Amino acid sequence: MKTFEFSNLHMVIEWFIKLRWIACAGVFLTLLVFSTLIGINLPYKVLFSANFILACANFSYYLYLMKIKRKVLTDREKKSFLHIQIISDYIILLTLVYFTGYLENPLIFYLIFHIMLTSFLFSEKKLIIYTALTVFIIIGIALLQLKKILPYYPLSPQGDSCGYFDRILIRTGGITSVLIISAYLISSIKDRIDYKGKLCEVELNRYKSLDKVKSNFILQVTHELRGPLAAVMGYHEILLKGLTGEISPKSKDILIKANRRTDNLLTMIGEMIDFAYMKSEKEILCEEKRLSMHDLISENISLIRDPAQKKGIDITFNCSKNITVHANRDLMNMILGNLLTNSVKYSKRGGSVSLACSVKKDEILLIVSDEGIGIKDDELEKIFEEFYRTRTARSLEKDGTGLGLAIVQRAVNSLHGRIQVFSQLNKGTEFHIYLPLMEKHKEAADGRKIDIDN
Amino acid sequence: MAEKLILIIDDDEDIIEMVTLLLENEGYKISSAYNVERGIEMIREEKPDLVLLDIMFPEKKTRGFEAAAQIKELHSDLPIFAFTAINREYSFDFSKEEIQADEFINKPVATEKLLELMKKYI
Secondary structure, rough: OOOOOOOOOHHHHHHHHHHHHHHHHHHHHHHHHHHHHHOOOOOOHHHHHHHHHHHHHHHHHHHHHHHHHHOOOHHHHHHHHHHHHHHHHHHHHHHHHOOHHHOOOOHHHHHHHHHHHHHHHHHHHHHHHHHHHHHHHHHHHHHHHHHOOOOOOOOOOOOOOOHHHHHHHHHHHHHHHHHHHHHHHHHHHHHHHHHHHHHHHHHHHHHHHHHHHHHHHHHHHHHHHHHHHHHHHHHHHHHHHOOOOOOOHHHHHHHHHHHHHHHHHHHHHHHHHHHHHHOOHHHHOOOOOEEEEEHHHHHHHHHHHHHHOOOEEEEEEEEEEOOOEOOOHHHHHHHHHHHHHHHHOOOOOOOOOEEEEEEEEEEEEEEEEEEEOOHHHHHHHHHHHOOOOHHHHHHHHOOOOOHHHHHHHHHHHOOOEEEEEEEEEEOOOEEEEEEEOOOHOOOOOOOOOOOOOO | OOEEEEEEOOOOHHHHHHHHHHHHHOOEEEEEEEEHHHHHHHHHHHOEEEEEEEEEOOOOOOHHHHHHHHHHHHHHOOOOOEOOOOOOOHOOOOHHOOOOEEEEEEEOOHHHHHHHHHHHHH
């Protein structure tokens, strides 16, 4: 039995404990006011003791919760913990009400709240058991009071002035019918909500599988495109080197252009493959290892060295050799590769690009900065969107997918990190990437899945 | 100095032709095989100095990375350069460390880099 609203039982337990503290304080204050200011004769000793027991019980639940927080409990174990709490709540509430006029006390209607929570949390069968037991106990106590076997503690100073015993059956009927009706209403409302939730889930799964088919298709197509393009580039090179005979300078010029456009196309396909992979949630993305930041950075710089040299751009980096990151190598390469490529691509001739990596508290801070064309303020938010390219970027470089930064952001999210960007038009851009130094525990890994889905 | 013999194992004829042209120009002798079985036969017959192996082979029987392991088992000191279509680990069903190749060469082949690396081994 799954109730989607309360699927996280841990939070429900925490919430219960919080509510119970409030109830505890409320009862205590009410008792205090009644015992000192209003002169009603009630068995205060018993009442304060019940209040104290409630507080003690809640404190022990709290301690138990703290203890199990580190362990992974099954839903079954969590549910039995909840059952214990709810049963103790029923008993304490009934005790408090019994000693304060019982059916005369309007607070007996608080049992409805208990029924509500029970019906939201447990299956219909258990709800019926809880409701039946409560109704049975209420009627039982009332009958025993009527037969004078159990004493009656009146709520008014005048004792039985309101004709308690005259109306005891009506009151019992009232409270029990209210309880049964609310149990019925709430469980049918819950059924409707569950039904709608299930419909949403089916739709969501359908959508997810469609998205997966789409991503796999892109992946397949882009893979098939790379092979022929690689061959085309090889042939260009053979012609350019004159291995098939001298070519005219004009032809050479045209071949160089053809080669450059082919190269751009390959880069774009590479980005699309990366992006499709990020979306297709391959298991392999979860494979994480300890990686040296220094090695990762220098590997990625060596890949970009040629185009950087052609533009006369100087790349410097500063990273201590002992910084390591626990991450997936592909994701780290996507982040570093795309940021470096952008920095070089959108820098003017003779500019400089610098990387710095340091440890800040429990995070690794990676800064990639350039003296390039920069980004306008109103475009800053959009740069991480899929396929978005700024106006200045488009005017400088015709070719580009606009996927690079979308990939970077997804990769950073997958590694539980965050990314910041600072930029000034025509002055340069700086990206700050924070990555966790330690391995994230399992809960965080579950959270990541949601990030990717969104 | 005798001519060095390079064996190319790739299912793409165009890639073989292209790499052959580029390497012959640099003074290497080239032979080629279209599949792994033939490649292993040729290693025995011709005793090449270096193998260029496409590890993204679509062949069902012997996958590229298995081929690398087979070759290393028979000739442990024969250098193997692995060709890959993209330079991401996720494009393999296994991790890079499992592949017994000495170097990874990304397609499209950067000739200068390939030559530089080859000089290190032979």
